Amino acid sequence: MSSEVTLRSAVRAEWIKFRSVRSTIVGVATTFVLTIGLGAVICFAVRSRWSSAGPLRQATFDPVTTSLGGTLFAQFAVGVIGALFITSEYSSGAIRSTLAAVPARGALVVAKLVVLVSSIFLVAQIACFGAFSLGQSIFSGVVPTASLSTGPVLLSVFLGGVYLTALTTLGFALGLILRHSAACISVFTSLLLILPIVTFLLPQSWQNAFAKFEPSTLGQSMMTPTAPANSLSAGPATLLLFVYVAFALGLGVTMLKRRDA
Amino acid sequence: MIKVEHLSKRYRKTLAVDDLEFEVRPGVVTGFLGPNGSGKSTTMRIILGLDHPTSGRATIKGQKYGEIADPLHVVGALLDAKAVHPGRSARSHLRALAASNRIAFRRVDDVLEFVGISAVADKRVGEYSLGMSQRLGIAAALLGDPEVLLFDEPVNGLDPEGIRWIRELFRSLASEGRTVFVSSHLMSEMAVSADQIVVIGRGRFITQGSLESLTANAQGFVYVRSGDPAQLLRALVARGAVASPVNDGALSVSGLTTDDVGRIAFASGVTLFELTPQRASLEEVFMELTADSVEYGSPGRPGE
Numbered sequence: 001m002s003s004e005v006t007l008r009s010a011v012r013a014e015w016i017k018f019r020s021v022r023s024t025i026v027g028v029a030t031t032f033v034l035t036i037g038l039g040a041v042i043c044f045a046v047r048s049r050w051s052s053a054g055p056l057r058q059a060t061f062d063p064v065t066t067s068l069g070g071t072l073f074a075q076f077a078v079g080v081i082g083a084l085f086i087t088s089e090y091s092s093g094a095i096r097s098t099l100a101a102v103p104a105r106g107a108l109v110v111a112k113l114v115v116l117v118s119s120i121f122l123v124a125q126i127a128c129f130g131a132f133s134l135g136q137s138i139f140s141g142v143v144p145t146a147s148l149s150t151g152p153v154l155l156s157v158f159l160g161g162v163y164l165t166a167l168t169t170l171g172f173a174l175g176l177i178l179r180h181s182a183a184c185i186s187v188f189t190s191l192l193l194i195l196p197i198v199t200f201l202l203p204q205s206w207q208n209a210f211a212k213f214e215p216s217t218l219g220q221s222m223m224t225p226t227a228p229a230n231s232l233s234a235g236p237a238t239l240l241l242f243v244y245v246a247f248a249l250g251l252g253v254t255m256l257k258r259r260d261a
Numbered sequence: 262m263i264k265v266e267h268l269s270k271r272y273r274k275t276l277a278v279d280d281l282e283f284e285v286r287p288g289v290v291t292g293f294l295g296p297n298g299s300g301k302s303t304t305m306r307i308i309l310g311l312d313h314p315t316s317g318r319a320t321i322k323g324q325k326y327g328e329i330a331d332p333l334h335v336v337g338a339l340l341d342a343k344a345v346h347p348g349r350s351a352r353s354h355l356r357a358l359a360a361s362n363r364i365a366f367r368r369v370d371d372v373l374e375f376v377g378i379s380a381v382a383d384k385r386v387g388e389y390s391l392g393m394s395q396r397l398g399i400a401a402a403l404l405g406d407p408e409v410l411l412f413d414e415p416v417n418g419l420d421p422e423g424i425r426w427i428r429e430l431f432r433s434l435a436s437e438g439r440t441v442f443v444s445s446h447l448m449s450e451m452a453v454s455a456d457q458i459v460v461i462g463r464g465r466f467i468t469q470g471s472l473e474s475l476t477a478n479a480q481g482f483v484y485v486r487s488g489d490p491a492q493l494l495r496a497l498v499a500r501g502a503v504a505s506p507v508n509d510g511a512l513s514v515s516g517l518t519t520d521d522v523g524r525i526a527f528a529s530g531v532t533l534f535e536l537t538p539q540r541a542s543l544e545e546v547f548m549e550l551t552a553d554s555v556e557y558g559s560p561g562r563p564g565e
């Protein structure tokens with residue numbers, strides 16, 4: 001039997017597993033609520049204070065990044081979805097029946113990735129485009145707006161979805177490495193929240209050198225049509241994020257293959 | 262069908278399986294017996310390709326587990342009944358397994374029906390009793406209609422009716438020519454459910470054979486009730502027998518036949534009320550077998 005057939009049936013199995021637990025449904029709903037709902041709240045807040053904002057604030061205002069502000073919170077929801085997709089198998093012990101059914105561990109990871117990445121990519125794109133459109137209509141008439149007919153704007157919104165998809169994959173990779181939901185969520189949170197704080201405590205020159213390479217800053221770079229000073233532009237930022245995720249995944253797969261189940 | 266060759270497994274400090282070697286044949290129920298911590302579950306996990314052996318190998322029909330295409334069609338296993346995502350329904354759990362090995366969903370309904378949990382198949386598995394989970398585990402093992410079946414302590418948590426059901430299931434699976442390998446730490450369980458028994462202790466192979474051949478080699482004793490137990494005890498001990506009083510003033514004698522005990526009683530003028538040969542109980546046979554492995558290297562025991 002070809003490995004292609006194995007892979008296709010493994011994908012079907014993982015799809016059934018992915019959609020048959022409440023945590024996925026809750027996670028996806030949370031992603032929508034945080035990206036679109038919280039995004040709208042942010043946009044309303046900006047609109048209501050627009051007239052009292054200083055000229056500098058008004059000049060540097062970016063309607064794209066602002067409308068995608070909810071992703072800053074949604075990134076944790078998608079990270080948890082990715083982590084739980086594998087750690088729940090370890091906590092319940094179901095990983096053993098999974099591996100007994102699909103002993104090719106590499107194929108199992110690919111199957112899980114196909115399911116996770118394609119579903120979250122779709123969810124994240126809908127959420128980001130939804131948040132952008134809603135945000136612009138909240139701004140309209142008072143605050144400057146952006147339009148998707150502009151190439152860089154379209155790219156920023158699209159990369160917002162790509163960022164969330166990359167982070168769900170990062171959560172999944174951490175799950176493969178750490179196996180425990182709680183450990184995974186701690187490390188994930190540390191990378192996205194604690195790391196920027198630690199960097200912020202460093203001398204300014206170090207901050208300028210390191211901050212732009214942090215995952216959360218990369219996300220900001222990806223979702224901005226015009227890169228601010230001391231940050232990468234969208235293309236290199238996306239690539240670097242992919243490198244991080246690929247590294248974590250590679251480590252995770254190696255550990256899955258080596259360790260006892 | 263299942264072949265274990267020079268299999269060893271070390272977890273950091275513990276040597277869980279130590280140069281284990283045995284074969285499991287089709288057509289009979291083979292019991293896998295050993296005290297707690299003797300390495301039964303570890304051996305089964307290695308057979309299923311879940312744990313990597315430190316050395317040696319385990320094969321099924323000549324293949325390592327990982328080399329078998331669509332393995333659920335060849336091997337079915339129940340390791341831990343509770344090892345299912347608690348938030349998923351039994352039907353979804355089985356459908357996912359079925360999909361992974363290209364088994365028709367109709368088969369999922371069939372096995373659910375067969376183990377008797379159709380009515381609760383759409384409930385979350387987390388709400389199941391241990392007995393229901395056990396039945397789901399058996400349904401999963403039977404899903405691919407496999408020739409080889411492994412069950413790790415399957416009767417745990419089942420009520421008497423469930424235990425009888427599972428024993429009959431093993432018998433009928435074996436009578437269809439399948440290989441059925443069932444672990445337990447209870448000899449009494451093996452006695453009623455297994456035709457062949459593989460005994461291990463501390464990860465080492467001890468013996469393999471039919472229940473009769475294992476008990477035949479074990480030592481029996483003689484139960485004797487008499488008018489003067491103290492006098493008889495002295496006489497027996499003087500003749501080199503190992504005898505000890507039991508609750509009701511009777512004696513338990515080992516190392517002598519009933520004929521010998523009768524003659525000694527007659528010679529010392531003690532009246533006998535009862536003289537009965539006793540086979541060693543299954544648990545005693547098991548204790549004796551595994552005690553030898555635990556006390557590996559100690560001097561031989563009487564009667565050997």
Ligand SMILES: Nc1ncnc2c1ncn2[C@@H]1O[C@H](COP(=O)(O)OP(=O)(O)OP(=O)(O)O)[C@@H](O)[C@H]1O
Pocket residue numbers: 272273275276277295296297298299300301302303304445446
């Ligand atoms: N993953 C593991 N890591 C470390 N030690 C382990 C692991 N699995 C088993 N062991 C050790 O290996 C030995 C054999 O354990 P195993 O579970 O295989 O025994 P068992 O015969 O199934 O026992 P029981 O009758 O209690 O189920 C034990 O000493 C156990 O502590």
Ligand SMILES: [Mg+2]
Pocket residue numbers: 301302303413
């Ligand atoms: Mg065990």
